[in-house]
Amino acid sequence: MIEEAPRPGVVLLRLNRPDALNALNMEIRRELAEILARLVDDPAVRVVVVTGDDKAFAAGADIKAMAEASPTEMHRRGLHRLWAAVAEFRKPMIAAVRGFALGGGCELALHADIIVAGRGAKFGLPEVRVGIMPGAGGTQRLVRAVGKYKAMKLLMTGEQIDGETAERWGLASEVVDDDAVLERALELATRIAAGPAVALEHIKETVLLGADLPLQSALALERRSFQLLFDTDDQREGMAAFIERRKPAFKGE
Numbered sequence: 001m002i003e004e005a006p007r008p009g010v011v012l013l014r015l016n017r018p019d020a021l022n023a024l025n026m027e028i029r030r031e032l033a034e035i036l037a038r039l040v041d042d043p044a045v046r047v048v049v050v051t052g053d054d055k056a057f058a059a060g061a062d063i064k065a066m067a068e069a070s071p072t073e074m075h076r077r078g079l080h081r082l083w084a085a086v087a088e089f090r091k092p093m094i095a096a097v098r099g100f101a102l103g104g105g106c107e108l109a110l111h112a113d114i115i116v117a118g119r120g121a122k123f124g125l126p127e128v129r130v131g132i133m134p135g136a137g138g139t140q141r142l143v144r145a146v147g148k149y150k151a152m153k154l155l156m157t158g159e160q161i162d163g164e165t166a167e168r169w170g171l172a173s174e175v176v177d178d179d180a181v182l183e184r185a186l187e188l189a190t191r192i193a194a195g196p197a198v199a200l201e202h203i204k205e206t207v208l209l210g211a212d213l214p215l216q217s218a219l220a221l222e223r224r225s226f227q228l229l230f231d232t233d234d235q236r237e238g239m240a241a242f243i244e245r246r247k248p249a250f251k252g253e
């Protein structure tokens with residue numbers, strides 16, 4: 001994993017296993033989990049952008065490293081604990097996707113809050129083609145993103161879709177030319193990094209938790225989060241700046 005700090009408050013993580021199209025082996029998974037656990041506690045870090053290279057975001061779990069594994073061995077690896085560090089990363093996360101985002105790679109993108117896809121991106125959940133099924137949220141997050149009939153088609157056939165289709169289906173926030181993907185993701189990250197950090201964390205938590213709650217409970221959660229934000233300096237700064245007709249200078253407090 002390559003970790004860079006290209007803009008104030010923005011960390012860029014590049015998956016870096018080009019010989020295997022960034023397939024996720026235990027080493028990459030552990031590294032990603034450790035880095036995110038560190039970044040979540042660093043107040044200087046406001047937004048994380050995850051990307052791969054021009055050929056692949058990530059072509060899935062490392063098939064070679066699991067072809068001979070027993071259920072006990074898969075249990076022992078405890079992959080869900082490593083994924084939890086991604087799922088529980090409470091700051092905004094953007095996936096910048098060029099090339100293959102397949103299987104676990106597509107699932108990694110599905111953990112992001114915003115997906116910027118290149119026109120040539122290839123999204124898919126092809127696990128069925130190697131005799132298994134997604135195991136890192138693919139069956140659940142994909143259906144929530146695109147609905148039952150599109151999700152089932154991808155899951156049951158293992159077909160890939162390109163960036164334009166992903167955007168049309170709601171699996172990408174935006175589609176841009178492949179060579180513009182990273183710049184666009186960093187542009188969004190920079191804008192979000194200058195925002196009110198506590199409000200951003202509450203927005204993320206409320207959207208994700210609320211999606212799985214009955215509407216009345218979700219609305220109550222939203223109401224409480226909304227009210228809590230009136231305890232932040234950024235709320236006072238944001239509203240004062242509006243009234244004084246100037247740009248707010250959020251401090252993330």
Ligand code: CAA
Binds near residue numbers: 060107127
């Ligand atoms: N695991 C391990 N190695 C992989 C890999 C993967 N998921 N995907 C690609 N690679 C390796 C290839 O084996 C190859 O290595 P060698 O040169 O040493 O043979 C190298 O990356 C380049 O790949 P290809 O030669 O296959 O490249 P291509 O352009 O012809 O095809 C591809 C690209 C269509 C993505 C093809 O590589 C492919 O189908 N990969 C597997 C995709 C897949 O099935 N992913 C799901 C994995 S299961 C999963 O993810 C489970 C889960 O969520 C829990």
